[in-house]
Amino acid sequence: MSTFQDTARQVIKAEAEALVTLAESLDEQFDAAVTKILETKGRVIVTGIGKSGHIARKITATLASTGTPAQFVHPAEASHGDLGMITRADTVLAISNSGEAPELANLLAYARRFDIPLIGMTSRIGSALASQSDIVLPLPTVGEACGTGVVPTCSTTMTLALGDALAVALMKHRSFTAEHFREFHPGGKLGAQLSRVRDLMHSTDELPLAKSGTAMSDALLIMSEKGFGVVGVTDADGRLVGIITDGDLRRHMDGLLERNVDEVMTHHPRTIDPESLAEKAVAMMSLPSPQITCLFVVDTAGNLPVGLIHIHDCLRAGLG
Known part of the structure; x- marks a missing residue:
């Protein structure tokens, strides 16, 4: 030895x-x-x-x-x-x-x-x-x-x-608490690990949202304008009820422009609340079946969309 x-x-x-x-x-x-x-x-x-x-x-x-x-x-x-x-x-x-x-x-x-x-x-x-x-x-x-x-x-x-x-x-x-610690230590890996979703998410006015019943032609314009590659679908009360991704578009290519968002969307999408750690968002986006690139951030009391967090936001912060 x-x-x-x-x-x-x-x-x-x-x-x-x-x-x-x-x-x-x-x-x-x-x-x-x-x-x-x-x-x-x-x-x-x-x-x-x-x-x-x-x-x-x-x-x-x-x-x-x-x-x-x-x-x-x-x-x-x-x-x-x-x-x-x-x-x-x-x-x-x-x-x-x-x-x-x-x-x-x-x-x-x-x-x-x-x-x-x-x-x-x-x-x-x-x-x-x-x-x-x-x-x-x-x-x-x-x-x-x-x-x-x-x-x-x-x-x-x-x-x-x-x-x-x-x-x-x-x-x-x-x-x-960890939140207090982050206030004194916002930089580096520790600061990134303690980031909240609300710190990284895009705000309400940036959200790609379409109301239930919206024609897919209009939804595609919203998807293109906002640049996240998704569209969230809301009901009459503004609650998030579905999401349309690139995968949904590929699955409904036949007659896509004759459909409305309700016919194409995935129901009950994964969401996250603004107070969750951003690390949790990364973990949720990395889940199989399927892996996704963004999550809508919702007010858990009413399932109202209040933001959107993209995997690129997390990577820029040093997560993932």
Whole structure:
């Protein structure tokens, strides 16, 4: 077996064991930290230097994208003017495994001077960071996965996980939903996956619709004008009762222009409501027998057509 693989497994197991130890060590200080952040009128100012700084940036991004306003402040830059970014309405989350990072000194002193709540995340309870913090989130003292104790591995993994735990606890308390997440993350694959049908559909004035009894000659003009390759058929009350596709046209080529829409349409077409995820629309269009390229979007209360979503709309959004 590969020596490299042996090393990799040892590292991963060591970090997994560290996470179990962290989970078992959580106490009322974690509750206090969540409560303090919920009470914060401003932002969570996250800070750290070195590896802790890299982790702090990720925690900042996770907090911000899950409903907790947050900003990373580099502790060295803070000493050269960036302390002005921190207000009395904020709460500071300072991260240092040793708790003795000298770069944090001015920022911590600033927080104490202006009575800004300070949460410290450190593995040393007797450190300068812990002694100055209002709330301490302790990291269990465990060995690093490198075996020498000098390369941050288990400690950074625990720090990252503890930050994730804070963000998710806050998110759940605020009943933060996938829709809220999309508001903060409209781009990329995640944004596309959380798109609603209403975000991508064509509106009512673009819909290719014909009333029941319309001559096929007129329906073909509507199909050509709107450019979706379909025509929806509505009854006297405006409810969608059928759809005419290219397939329907081919099946009724003989005497097509002498027919009306009711004779050609497919009854009870697949439809979708505007609040469904756009991914569901893609799945419905991909169903066999037959595969289709668009769906009418209907008000489920009255089956009234309110939009149309085409497979090309979904592809442009990054779905499919």
